Amino acid sequence: MSQVTQAPLGHPPGSLVATQPVSLTINGQTHSLQIAPWTTLLDALREYLDLTGTKKGCDHGQCGACTVLVDGKRINACLSLAVMHEDSDITTIEGLGTAEKLHPLQQAFIDHDAFQCGYCTPGQICSAQGLINEGKAKTEADVRELMSGNVCRCGAYVGILNAVMEVVGKELKIEN
Ligand code: FES
Numbered sequence: 644m645s646q647v648t649q650a651p652l653g654h655p656p657g658s659l660v661a662t663q664p665v666s667l668t669i670n671g672q673t674h675s676l677q678i679a680p681w682t683t684l685l686d687a688l689r690e691y692l693d694l695t696g697t698k699k700g701c702d703h704g705q706c707g708a709c710t711v712l713v714d715g716k717r718i719n720a721c722l723s724l725a726v727m728h729e730d731s732d733i734t735t736i737e738g739l740g741t742a743e744k745l746h747p748l749q750q751a752f753i754d755h756d757a758f759q760c761g762y763c764t765p766g767q768i769c770s771a772q773g774l775i776n777e778g779k780a781k782t783e784a785d786v787r788e789l790m791s792g793n794v795c796r797c798g799a800y801v802g803i804l805n806a807v808m809e810v811v812g813k814e815l816k817i818e819n
Pocket residue numbers: 698699700701702703704705706707708709710719720721722
């Protein structure tokens with residue numbers, strides 16, 4: 644009986660698939676990849692670059708787990724092709740803070756108990772940073788509305804809202 648050998652997830656067998664070189668700037672570092680043109684940014688991050696902080700939930704733009712920042716704006720990495728981002732400045736959760744020096748949102752999520760399993764958390768934090776960059780969120784209602792695309796199966800929404808509001812509040816004070 645013949646056996647079909649599967650390529651590892653995200654790594655199509657090179658002999659069967661046309662690939663192309665792509666250069667991506669992620670968290671300030673440039674990476675050169677040889678990938679199939681239909682590789683999503685999410686798969687490029689997770690399967691080719693081992694940047695697994697960005698999570699795959701639905702893979703269909705429905706959950707926000709894959710949120711990253713592209714030129715400061717949040718996008719769902721599962722809905723975008725890596726080849727579209729050669730000239731972009733991409734930031735993932737790995738680029739927002741370090742274990743030694745947490746990003747203010749990371750610290751606020753800890754302080755406000757804003758996660759349980761943590762699977763949605765990188766996307767929530769990247770989305771919150773994008774929200775702050777946009778400068779549109781002034782109230783709790785704004786944050787709820789503008790982060791409604793980031794789903795938390797654990798229902799940690801109260802903590803998430805409080806954490807984001809703490810950092811948004813500080814940003815607003817700095818502006819005034
Ligand atoms: S994995 Fe991208 S939105 Fe769910």
